[in-house]
Amino acid sequence: MSLSVILLVLLALAVVGYVLGRSRALGSAGGDMQKLHSLPSYYGWNAALMVLIPSLLVLVVWLIVQPIVIHNQVASMISEASIEKSSLDLVMSDVKRVADGLDAAVEAGAMTADQASSIRTEFTDVRDRLGDVGVALGSDVNSETLRAAQRYREIASTGALLRLIVVVGFGLAGLAFAYMRSHRDFRARNVVERVVRWILLSAASIAILTTLGIVLSLIFNTIEFFRVYPAADFFFGLTWSPSFGGGSELGIVPLIWATLYISFIALSVAVPVGLFAAIYLSEYAGPHVRSFAKPMLEVLAGIPTIVYGLFALLTVGPLLVDAFGGGGLFGVDWMQGASSVLTAGFVMGIMLIPFVSSLSDDIINAVPQAMRDGSLGLGATHSETVKQVILPAALPGIVGAILLAASRAIGETMIVVLGAGAAARLSLNPLEAMTTVTAKIVSQLTGDADFASPEALVAFALGMTLFVVTLLLNIAALYIVRKYREQYE
The missing domain is CATH 1.10.3720.10 (MetI-like)
Structure with missing residues (x-):
């Protein structure tokens, strides 16, 4: 399932959490707002935030970790001869391109999902079918690349399904936790304002962290440059x-x-x-x-x-x-x-x-x-x-x-x-x-x-x-x- 669909699901859960949290708080006070510690909207926002924050954090971590895991597992299928002939990064780029082409071919009806996933599919047949949907393969792309691309699609598909289950699961868990806490004595305003303060602090820290990341990337690569080229020739050279x-x-x-x-x-x-x-x-x-x-x-x-x-x-x-x-x-x-x-x-x-x-x-x-x-x-x-x-x-x-x-x-x-x-x-x-x-x-x-x-x-x-x-x-x-x-x- 695509990332946009997951975000829409989380947004829908947040809306449901807002309504349920607000209504439960009012129900615990017998419908009398004067008996609530906070305004009813705070109970709703507390439930919505409990849905969104944990699930979005898990989603961000998943999006960072999953490509690394896929890369490591698929890279193990690449032979030493292919790496020596080109480089691992270029081979993996071809693997991802072929995997995307297989997805495009399945969506266009040029091949079935079983044909795209089966390692018994002839490479020449795959090349022809990908050409039908506008995906041209270079001469250095071979059957080994095809098998790696099929494995790439398999792991990516499984990862996408697990991502949906885990992320939505965290959202539902947050919704249940917030719903149980939504009663008239719960200090919802304090919790919401504390969370919003941390969100604002995180937003303010983005500029600092971005600057720090830029500086560190420049420093490390600059140090690497001066290891292979004299600093005096760089700063005082006239040519x-x-x-x-x-x-x-x-x-x-x-x-x-x-x-x-x-x-x-x-x-x-x-x-x-x-x-x-x-x-x-x-x-x-x-x-x-x-x-x-x-x-x-x-x-x-x-x-x-x-x-x-x-x-x-x-x-x-x-x-x-x-x-x-x-x-x-x-x-x-x-x-x-x-x-x-x-x-x-x-x-x-x-x-x-x-x-x-x-x-x-x-x-x-x-x-x-x-x-x-x-x-x-x-x-x-x-x-x-x-x-x-x-x-x-x-x-x-x-x-x-x-x-x-x-x-x-x-x-x-x-x-x-x-x-x-x-x-x-x-x-x-x-x-x-x-x-x-x-x-x-x-x-x-x-x-x-x-x-x-x-x-x-x-x-x-x-x-x-x-x-x-x-x-x-x-x-x-x-x-x-x-x-x-x-x-x-």
Whole structure:
């Protein structure tokens, strides 16, 4: 039985538990709510939670453990010759694909369930029947893979049935337990609020646990990388030249330089435009203009980055080539192609304008009105008040907003992949193509390279470096913003 059906069954049991728990509590009090310790709804929610929480926990554990058990049992059927010829992971991938194909063939009527499960079925017949339902098998898939796939289907089918029985059984047990406890003296409100508090705590812990998991995965793989490649060559090397056949030079300096260079150009575009837009919207624009201009400006934040990347590649890049190419406005061939640091930086700056303007607008509006009134009362003009009172007061928050935008720029991928090029070089010329840390993370993890090779593991070292840089920027920005809020709230 599918997972969605199990969830629907549990939801139905929870609804039944709510009704039964509420009605039993009211029945124990003779229908008088005043005699209950808690409101009737708390007794119902107690029963519903007792159905859902244990059964869902068991379901989550089952979904984690069952694939491991199936993998171990089916892997024992794979011969050493097949593993040496390919690898266990690739063979198991073929086994799962064939098992899914057998299920699809049974559902489409191309074969019976007995034929899909019988080890006596001819492999050529299975290949033909799977081809009828659009499942093509590679030349390295043989009868051994078919038998492993049949065993995979058998164990998975049995596991699905046991999962249904166990999970629903826990739900029914929870329903019975909650029903027995639903009487007028039971402190249902205390129990429900305690459970909800633990649920909220668990939800709040997801962000922390996710961050911890990301950091640990980066740390372990980064350590593995530095075991096979010198750390000094990585952090201080001036050449980035990966070679999956060996002899790679993996110096991060050109990538860091291009990342910071593009981010600097992006901030040079986003900070003035975004800050001036925020000053206008908060201090000079009327209500009607603000109600129209602010949402239109923030639309830029909702555009996917791949669209910005295409805009850089197809529009901004060719315009810059027309201006700085050999036949352009200046008559000098300064720009060879559409991909360049300036192309990516300019488009990324457009993308960051809403980040700077929205945060700066909120920070400027948070400056107390008394400071404006005091400045105007002393005879200062509106522009003098903005320049000498409001902006200095909002400066810490604006700096924090700029740092947050900088961390966003450093971590951008699609714009630099499409707009900046793929050349790793050290150059001051913004019209040349360069590449960044995020672009190389993508390229190093793409392809059929050995995952244990330095050329693949280097992606984790790059990610760890980028993580540390953006983390420090975010910490600095949050510290500055918090200090500002403590001063004016």
